[in-house]
Structure formats: C-alpha cells, structure tokens
Amino acid sequence: MVVDPAPAQAAADAPVTSQIVALVSAGVATSRADLARELGVAPSTVSARVTELIDAGVLDEGGAGESRGGRRPRLLRLRPEGGHVLAADLGGTHARIAVMSLTGRLEAVREVPVEIAAGPETALAAVLAEGADLATPFAPASALRGLAVGLPGPVDVETGRVESPARMPGWNGFPVREWLAERAGVPVLVDNDVNLMALGEHFSYPRRVQHSVTVKAGSGIGSGLIASGRLHRGATGAAGDITHSRVSAAGEIPCSCGKLGCLETIASGAAIVRQLRDRGVDVSTTADVVRRAGDAEPEATTLVREAGRHLGEVLCTVVNFVNPDAVFLGGALSTLEPFVASVRSQLYEGCHPLVTKNLVITRATTGPEAGVIGAGRLVVQHVLADPGAYLLRG
Amino acid sequence: MVVDPAPAQAAADAPVTSQIVALVSAGVATSRADLARELGVAPSTVSARVTELIDAGVLDEGGAGESRGGRRPRLLRLRPEGGHVLAADLGGTHARIAVMSLTGRLEAVREVPVEIAAGPETALAAVLAEGADLATPFAPASALRGLAVGLPGPVDVETGRVESPARMPGWNGFPVREWLAERAGVPVLVDNDVNLMALGEHFSYPRRVQHSVTVKAGSGIGSGLIASGRLHRGATGAAGDITHSRVSAAGEIPCSCGKLGCLETIASGAAIVRQLRDRGVDVSTTADVVRRAGDAEPEATTLVREAGRHLGEVLCTVVNFVNPDAVFLGGALSTLEPFVASVRSQLYEGCHPLVTKNLVITRATTGPEAGVIGAGRLVVQHVLADPGAYLLRG
DNA sequence: CGAGGTTCCTTCGCGATCGAACAAAGTTGA
C-alpha cells in the first residue's frame, strides 16, 4: 500500500533546517520564497540553509516554476535516493510496520501478528525481522536511516524504556531503544503509540492547527495532547489519560486500575466485547465488534453508539478545558460512523459554543496508518535534523 | 499590607535580559554564576546582559557575597528607585488594586467596591482613581511605569478588548487597553483574571514547576492552564473552562449557558448561596458563605464540602489528562479548609497513581493577592523587557 | 519595446547566544 505524502506543517520551533526539509518533503513549499512565507522566517535565512542542504545533497534544484507575476521561482525537491526509515506501531496482538522514504512518502505497510504479551525480546525481534523483509525491495538502492517504534504503554522517551505498563507483561523497565539500536545500527526513537498518532494527525492535517487532541479508541482508550505545536507529555509522562475518568453511566464495573466506573469499563473495545458476550453474542476481539457494527447488526451498533456517547461525555470536559483547534478520532472504533457521530453529537451539545465554534472533529485523516505515519515522520525529522550526518552516511 | 517578594521562576522562553531581571528581583539569583546556573544559559551571555543592565541603571553591584569554596561572587540587586506599576484585579462587585515596585515587591494593596455591572467607563475610572490615590505615597520618588488589569471574563489579549462576557453588561467589545493607555500614559496589559492568577501562582511557587492548573473558586469557577511554562489560551482564547462541565449530581438545575447539570450550578459560591437561601439561611453573597463556613456552621460547611467534591470530580478528568506538577486552588472558597480537603481527597481517589505521585495540590500560595501579583509580575516583566526604554524614562 | 512594477533570491551588516579558553579571586591541605 502506498499513500501520497500529505501536506504537513513542521513543528513550531524545530531548527529551521529541519523545518525546511519537512515542508519541502510534504510538498507544501516548492521554492525559497515559499519557505520564507510559510515559516515566517527571513528570506536570507532560508537562502543560507537551502544552500547548505543542497551542498549536503539533501535537496535538489529542479528547473524553474511558474511565474506569479515576477521572476520565476527555482523549484526545490528532496533528492529521492536519500534513504528510508522503518516505523512500527505495536498493538496488543498485532504490529503495523511501514517503510517510509526520507521524502515522507509511505512506501509500504504491512500488518503482522505480534503478541506483545510474549515479552519484549520476542516481539521486537519479530518487528525487526518483518521490517527487514519489508524493506528488502528498497534495500541496496536506499539505505536504512532510522527506526521508530510506538508502544501501547507509558514510555520514558529520554531513556527509551517502558515504564510500568498495564498490559505488557515482561516489558517493565526494558531498554527498548538500546536493544533495537544495538541490532539495527541506526538511530532509534521509542514513544507511546497514541503520542505518535497525535503527532501524525496533528501535522498531517491539511489546515494549520495549533492545539489538538487525538483519541485512539480501540480495545483500550488513549489520547494525546498537542499544545502550541508541541506534544504535551505532562509532569510524569502520563498525560493524555482519559481512560480512567469516571463516567456516571458506568455503574459499578471494576476497572483494572482498581476503581469503579472508569470510562474504559464501558466504552473501550474490550468492554463492548464483554457486553456482547454477556448477551450471548459470539465475539472475542474488538475487530469482531467492528465487523458486526460495520454490518449494522443492531446489538453491536447500539453498544458502539453508546461507547461514543460516553467517550464524548469525557471529551467535553477535556475540550472545554483545552479549547483545541481539532479533535482527531483514531483507533478501530473510530472507523465506525455511528461512533464518530455520537462523539460529535456529545461534543456539540456539551461544550461551550465559543469552543465548538471553529472546532474540527474528524476521524483520523491518515486512517489506520496514523501511528506509523507519526512514527515515520518523527524519525525522518530526527534523521534530517543534521544534514551533515546525513551526508556522511550517504 | 506588604508581602515579601516570593521566589519566582521566569517564563521559559522570555528574552534572557528580562529573565535576569525577574530572577534577581525575586531573590532567586544573586550573582552572575547563579543566573547562568538557574537559566541554563552560557556564562558569557549572562555577563554581557548584566553589564548592559548595570549600564542602563536597572541592576546594581553590591559588595561581595560568601565564598562557596572559590572566588567570592559579586552580588547583584535591582536598583530600588526604579519605579512602580499598578495592578488591578476586578471581580463582580469589588476590585483589588495594588502597587508593585519594579523589584517585584508588593508595596500596597487595597480592596474597593467597584460594580462591574456599572459598565466599563465607570468601573475603570474608579480603578484609575483609586490606583492613583494608592500610589500617591510612592509618587514623586518613583514613577508609574505600567498598568495591568485582570477582568472576570474572556479577553482578547492582542487587542486588549473584552469578548462577549457572561456577566459584564456593557463591556462587550470595549477597548479596555486603549481606554486605559490613553488616560494613564503608560503600557497597559489586560487579561483574564484567572489567567493572571495562574501566572502569579505558577511563577510564585517556590519549587520548579513546568505544568500547572490553577482554579479560582469564588462566586464563579474558572481555571487556567500553564503548560511548559507558558499560558495556554486555546484556539479561541476560551481555554480553562471547567465551569460548564457536567456533573452527575448536579441534577436538572438550568445554567446560564442554557444547559443542565453544569458544575457551576452546584459548586460555585453563587450556587451555595442559592442552596442556603432555599433552606432559609440568610445569606446573599459568597463572602457570607465563607464567613459562615469559617465559623463552622454545619449547613454552610456541608455545602462547601460538597462543592469541593464536585469540583474535584471534574478536576480528576482534567488532571488525569494534563498530568500537571501542581494544582493551585484560589478564590474565596479555597480559603476554607473543608473545601480544599475535599478537592484533595477527590483527586487522590480519582486520579491515576502515576499522576498524583508527585502532584502538589495546594491553596493559592499568594492568597487573595494571587491575581494582582500575577498582574504586577506580568507588567513588571513587560516593562523591564527593554532596559533601554526603561532608562529613557528614568 | 521599454519603463515600471512584481516576485525571487542573494549580499551584507547586526545582534543574540554558545562554547572554549582564560584570568581572577578564593579555599584547602600538606
């Protein structure tokens, strides 16, 4: 599967050099003047950096563009033979693995069964093997430059370790980055899956967005906040937790966290599975639920719609408080129109008009690839941040 | 009333020059080496800026400090005769007005009755008159350098105008900054009262804080978020709204916003007044409630405690989502221990342990002056940001 | 067709900050 590069904005205060690469790779800017306008940076600065990037072999000058009433621009483009990165998004039972070129283009995606409960070494080895296989077609022509992995639990980004995750037995404290870097021999980034999705969505959205809230509603429920263009991780890296917010209708179902009435006990995919089974419906995974609701089976659809309402209820408080430009809904449940519709309905009903006035509420624009796209973008940006190092390896 | 300057941190990415002034004025740093350590900035940079500031007459070098095992530091201090600013915090029926020296010291505070419903010109004129009176003792020796005003409604900070406020008849669209600047002849800053309080609390707190949530619980309920050291205003400037979050126990009381079950219909000072009157208790203002609860009258205390519980319920969702370092509780209700206790209790019970682990939950450390202190700090920082201009007026 | 306006890009000087090296002024310990 191949998707075209989506327009993207660069992170607000990254070094100009890497912002330039990001904008050119995304196709947003095609000339020096474009870049200066888009970045709000002095033309002289752009010129200097672009010259550097061309010297370093990252950018290329291709012919002249159309005039807009004056001198014709000299078009810029990324040199396509730059290389590629691997991006992986691990879920509970599956991993999505992708090859992304340094131009930001998603070249290939594959979903493979990976049991995260099998422990870090087994799971990560599988990711590496599948990644290597997936990258084979690109291999000799284009070198591997970096690797990013999203994990469904809290990650200490500095150390690249997992921190007391809820449903990842054997992973606690495991040095994921170190382990991968030793074996892959390239820069490795590790982060929470929802954070990566939030980054992907925020910067993939075609309109300028400053603040966004991204929700991943699958078997579990997670969310990520981007404020002023930067990911908000919180004091202890635990920001974005909405799954343990209390919902009135949740009743007295005990949650894994030890409390009663958490959102995840009635609105998560796992909760819907449980509820359907209680009613004698034969389902065992969130994918089953999605399939049945997609076929408009009344019981599944009703529960999905209710889940959306409950999520919306919690999101009202969050959205009122944060006042974002956009809410992105990702994860398996968000592929269902009834789910999205009821979240929307709750938000419009429960939020202050000043807040919903220009609010965008949309399903993840990059679909199920949101996670790997965010991961890929992040590591591409990381790799391109230093064009000197880039040249060295070329 | 005079309070000592509290230790303060400077806003994360203000110009180094004004950060230096802020740290020195707060007493956090007393030497160049101190400043370099505290700001994480190269010693050469500090040296250059400090030299400038001394030349400009803002800072002063006073003798040598104690050695810490090496060369003795050359102590820095603000030149005390620099000038002062006026800070005002307008509530529904009262305004708190303060004189702050450019060293960050609160020199005088006064509370005066000002009916905000009397319209902008009447109210602001009263503020100016009282401010001038309050500043008289400082007048000829020390010039007025700036003015900051906090208003209990949404403010467009860029234009200094009020935007469709809920309980401020006649203020909609009024150019507060312009009006004041014309009459005072000094730089004027206008902002929302809770935002100013949040800034004051965040940077007054003696420990290093990155992210904080500040709640003002008085007749109404407002809150402010500071993320990564910067005030989060949201997409439409409406961030921090928690008052219209739905609370299960609120029942079907209609709110001014047109919905049912909003937090403010049961947890605000106004709501407690209403509830007490329904029970035949003779109260008419939030101050009455605070007095009665302070005297441990059972009915008032019970309602206050319940209000705290409801506020805590909403804050749980917010705190889980934002994962701040600190929650500051301000406003009249927060002076009551039962109120603070029940907010705390709710947060510890309802939030994820990873979130409450190092969480500070405390009543506003600057007490009822939180608003004017934040306002004063902000405008002092603004005035000192350009030491050249400062000198010009000296 | 050529003058004037528009758009694109570069040159040059300026200011802020960094980092490394160094100078100055203490303390400590044999």
Add this chain to the structure above:
DNA sequence: TCAACTTTGTTCGATCGCGAAGGAACCTCG
C-alpha cells in the same frame, strides 16, 4: 607557605537568525 583545586567572571571566535538593500528575472501596460 605554596601548590592544587574551586568558583567566579570575562574575552574571543563561531553560529544562527534578522532585516535592509539591491540585483536578477519576469510580467504588464502604455
């Protein structure tokens, strides 16, 4: 008492970004 170490502060390039000025290329209109 003197050498070694610590802490404090300065000097000196180098880098990054800005802004003004100007040159280059192109359009448009009389």
